[in-house]
Amino acid sequence: MSTAVADHLLARKDAVLERLMALLRLPSVSTDPAYAEGMAATRNFLTARLRELGLQKVQLLDGGGQPAVYGEWLGAPGQPTIIIYGHYDVQPPDPLDRWVTPPFEPAIRDGRLYARGASDVKGSTLIAVETVGAFLAAEGKCPVNVKLFLEGEEETGSPSIRRIIERHRDLLAADAMLSADGGRASTSLPTLNTGSRGLCKLEVTLRSAGKDMHSGRYGGAVRNALHEMARLVASQHDAQGRIQVAGFDEDAAPLTERDRADAAALAGDEAAFYASTGALPHGDPAYGVRERVTLRPTIDVNGLWGGYTGAGSKTVIPAEAQAKITARLVPGQDPDRARDCIVAHLRSHCPEGVELFFSPPGGNSPSATLPEGHPLLVAAEAVVRETQGRDPVRARIGGTLPITGIFREMLGIDTLMFGFAMPDEDVHAPNEFFRLSSLEEGLRAWPLLLSRIGQSSAADFAPWRHATQA
Amino acid sequence: MSTAVADHLLARKDAVLERLMALLRLPSVSTDPAYAEGMAATRNFLTARLRELGLQKVQLLDGGGQPAVYGEWLGAPGQPTIIIYGHYDVQPPDPLDRWVTPPFEPAIRDGRLYARGASDVKGSTLIAVETVGAFLAAEGKCPVNVKLFLEGEEETGSPSIRRIIERHRDLLAADAMLSADGGRASTSLPTLNTGSRGLCKLEVTLRSAGKDMHSGRYGGAVRNALHEMARLVASQHDAQGRIQVAGFDEDAAPLTERDRADAAALAGDEAAFYASTGALPHGDPAYGVRERVTLRPTIDVNGLWGGYTGAGSKTVIPAEAQAKITARLVPGQDPDRARDCIVAHLRSHCPEGVELFFSPPGGNSPSATLPEGHPLLVAAEAVVRETQGRDPVRARIGGTLPITGIFREMLGIDTLMFGFAMPDEDVHAPNEFFRLSSLEEGLRAWPLLLSRIGQSSAADFAPWRHATQA
Numbered sequence: 008m009s010t011a012v013a014d015h016l017l018a019r020k021d022a023v024l025e026r027l028m029a030l031l032r033l034p035s036v037s038t039d040p041a042y043a044e045g046m047a048a049t050r051n052f053l054t055a056r057l058r059e060l061g062l063q064k065v066q067l068l069d070g071g072g073q074p075a076v077y078g079e080w081l082g083a084p085g086q087p088t089i090i091i092y093g094h095y096d097v098q099p100p101d102p103l104d105r106w107v108t109p110p111f112e113p114a115i116r117d118g119r120l121y122a123r124g125a126s127d128v129k130g131s132t133l134i135a136v137e138t139v140g141a142f143l144a145a146e147g148k149c150p151v152n153v154k155l156f157l158e159g160e161e162e163t164g165s166p167s168i169r170r171i172i173e174r175h176r177d178l179l180a181a182d183a184m185l186s187a188d189g190g191r192a193s194t195s196l197p198t199l200n201t202g203s204r205g206l207c208k209l210e211v212t213l214r215s216a217g218k219d220m221h222s223g224r225y226g227g228a229v230r231n232a233l234h235e236m237a238r239l240v241a242s243q244h245d246a247q248g249r250i251q252v253a254g255f256d257e258d259a260a261p262l263t264e265r266d267r268a269d270a271a272a273l274a275g276d277e278a279a280f281y282a283s284t285g286a287l288p289h290g291d292p293a294y295g296v297r298e299r300v301t302l303r304p305t306i307d308v309n310g311l312w313g314g315y316t317g318a319g320s321k322t323v324i325p326a327e328a329q330a331k332i333t334a335r336l337v338p339g340q341d342p343d344r345a346r347d348c349i350v351a352h353l354r355s356h357c358p359e360g361v362e363l364f365f366s367p368p369g370g371n372s373p374s375a376t377l378p379e380g381h382p383l384l385v386a387a388e389a390v391v392r393e394t395q396g397r398d399p400v401r402a403r404i405g406g407t408l409p410i411t412g413i414f415r416e417m418l419g420i421d422t423l424m425f426g427f428a429m430p431d432e433d434v435h436a437p438n439e440f441f442r443l444s445s446l447e448e449g450l451r452a453w454p455l456l457l458s459r460i461g462q463s464s465a466a467d468f469a470p471w472r473h474a475t476q477a
Numbered sequence: 478m479s480t481a482v483a484d485h486l487l488a489r490k491d492a493v494l495e496r497l498m499a500l501l502r503l504p505s506v507s508t509d510p511a512y513a514e515g516m517a518a519t520r521n522f523l524t525a526r527l528r529e530l531g532l533q534k535v536q537l538l539d540g541g542g543q544p545a546v547y548g549e550w551l552g553a554p555g556q557p558t559i560i561i562y563g564h565y566d567v568q569p570p571d572p573l574d575r576w577v578t579p580p581f582e583p584a585i586r587d588g589r590l591y592a593r594g595a596s597d598v599k600g601s602t603l604i605a606v607e608t609v610g611a612f613l614a615a616e617g618k619c620p621v622n623v624k625l626f627l628e629g630e631e632e633t634g635s636p637s638i639r640r641i642i643e644r645h646r647d648l649l650a651a652d653a654m655l656s657a658d659g660g661r662a663s664t665s666l667p668t669l670n671t672g673s674r675g676l677c678k679l680e681v682t683l684r685s686a687g688k689d690m691h692s693g694r695y696g697g698a699v700r701n702a703l704h705e706m707a708r709l710v711a712s713q714h715d716a717q718g719r720i721q722v723a724g725f726d727e728d729a730a731p732l733t734e735r736d737r738a739d740a741a742a743l744a745g746d747e748a749a750f751y752a753s754t755g756a757l758p759h760g761d762p763a764y765g766v767r768e769r770v771t772l773r774p775t776i777d778v779n780g781l782w783g784g785y786t787g788a789g790s791k792t793v794i795p796a797e798a799q800a801k802i803t804a805r806l807v808p809g810q811d812p813d814r815a816r817d818c819i820v821a822h823l824r825s826h827c828p829e830g831v832e833l834f835f836s837p838p839g840g841n842s843p844s845a846t847l848p849e850g851h852p853l854l855v856a857a858e859a860v861v862r863e864t865q866g867r868d869p870v871r872a873r874i875g876g877t878l879p880i881t882g883i884f885r886e887m888l889g890i891d892t893l894m895f896g897f898a899m900p901d902e903d904v905h906a907p908n909e910f911f912r913l914s915s916l917e918e919g920l921r922a923w924p925l926l927l928s929r930i931g932q933s934s935a936a937d938f939a940p941w942r943h944a945t946q947a
Contacts, residue, residue: 227775233780236707286685286796289698305697309784310795312786315780326754
């Protein structure tokens, strides 16, 4: 593969770093309206840069929330059209007093660039943007058609992304998506993200009486909603943490030998994994820790409440208890069926007369997987081999990337995550940083990746496209 | 027994009713500072009345909160000295729009006097006060020495009662206490309250990790504080509601034949008992419903919370969960030991590494019982026989009356509850009422009771006095 564009970029990496620092100086906190000015300034910075690099149709795509920044280059007819995804918003910087240097004053120490958003994900986003610009500057063209899509509300759960896509379905038509988000899984091994867990959610309200009761008058002769909720929650797992919900994981794809080998390669330092949160090891002993958190489904109660929760005591027998539950899903599991299994389990374990009410289904995401043989996967593995001298370990993300599911559902395309963040870079925390070495690696790898994808035609992607929902 | 004083009182019952209505017009809501004026006006009304009736040392006893109203008559040397307890504060009247007539404008309909505080407990309190006055008016003396003690913060949990007693220990020295609070247990049978359940409280914080975790990163491999708390709560009872806490009810006095017969007589309409709250029958099948709610101990989780409880979902694995627990106790159970049993149970059911933190012990009350043969019990049973033509059914209160325990602990005296409220009078609710027939019954019975107690001497009470804590 020609390294000409990569060389062109790397020769200018100081300028890229300066631009990244300028971008990091703009406080684009999407969760807090106080930062509206920083958000707008960031959009201005990006649209100006996209125009400067020679992209066309540079514009803001508005879905009623924070608009996405868009720009395209479609000068390669017959070649694949690739959406390049990044996001320009960042997490709030609090707690401010724990930062060694201020969050929006980028500072370099020991080969690390410290700033809010450096790792998540302005660093990798700028690598992708500059790569496109370098092709246009050095060669006057890109190996693929490019649609840059830089979201502004990833950190707030992408509330308007569906409306943005809906309103700009034609503009966003593409063969596949490359994401600058979803970083690397290891600081020591070359890895490639090939998928993420899905999610299903439910809220359950349990009612054991028409109203709260006084324990002096009723205590001993009535059901207590919190006792009943506790029994239901406890029934979902055994003492080892194995899920006891009938049917729930029946469709979960069994782990392949490759899955287990990849998980073993990424097992890492389990003691450090637990020590970082003071958590206690737990879960199905048939699987290793890395397998449990990436390749196996889970059910977690995320919130539970009922009765009196104020100061002091109140001798009430609560009539109602509530719980928020989410499940992480793996390939093979249908989110609606997973939810139905949980609902059925809770209903079947609920004593007669105790009522359960469930939130309407919605907001679920299936697990995402880049299938074996997909041109993006083939290209990316080749690039990792070339740049790092060995096959990448395939990693799956234990979390859920709703974007991936939404683009697949609405535009029929799969996503390859090709971000350069590392797992230890304190994203969402004080002193977030991005390695300067990662910047360099990204500037080398992204041009190679686009070149490699350009060796396929648009037609090569056709068999991999999914049906979209109307 | 002479009915002269009762006859004197009953001949003036219209005037008593008018005074009760005047008292009910004063909005003495102790829980809400907005009613400070109503509280003060009520104290003025009562101190004026006590002086008018010829009581001495009429004064306010201040413990830093709402003062108690006090007055005494000690003109019967050698006779027993009896504290007569009532309370002048009432519950808030909300929801106001559900009252047929305004809560502080007493109204008579169908032989019932509607007003906030009519049943709880200004009606019975005034009966007691007027009884003392009638003795002094009709006979120039009382059959016993009387210390009227009218509390002003019963509805707020008596926060300063201990300080009041502490500051006025000598003034309050007595042989026993008669309470106008703690009404009758049945609308159809003569009953006598002989005791109440005790209470112990604890709060438990469970910690399974140093901080909340993201279920995408940790889900499947760590303990979830809410799952662990649910298992602990569920472990306290079996599916029938039988307590599973080792040792907890070991010291509970077994039910006697008389206990069971009294409970059976008061079983009442169980369907109506449950229908009133929409609750589901539950609990130890070895005991009847009335037994379960008055004669057997309970453990109830009154509040439980942890994790994310706001709108929408948050994929957090909570590191901490909290629960408030109270237990109702019966004769034989020591509150500290009961609490220790619950703590030991939770600790022994808690997986290694999961931490439990308990609130410091405090605010516990033992179960109260007026012992067989106590002069107050003997006198009261005789009065019920005389006025109602049959032996009363002995009833125990399922709730806890901290006053009883505090007077026993601090002054060494037992309490007989001799209130005339009925269990269906909507106390603490809109349209609270007191039966005019109950007013008449009270005005007849209280003089007889004081006369009957006057047949004992102070010396007769000596064996029944308890040691007090220094």
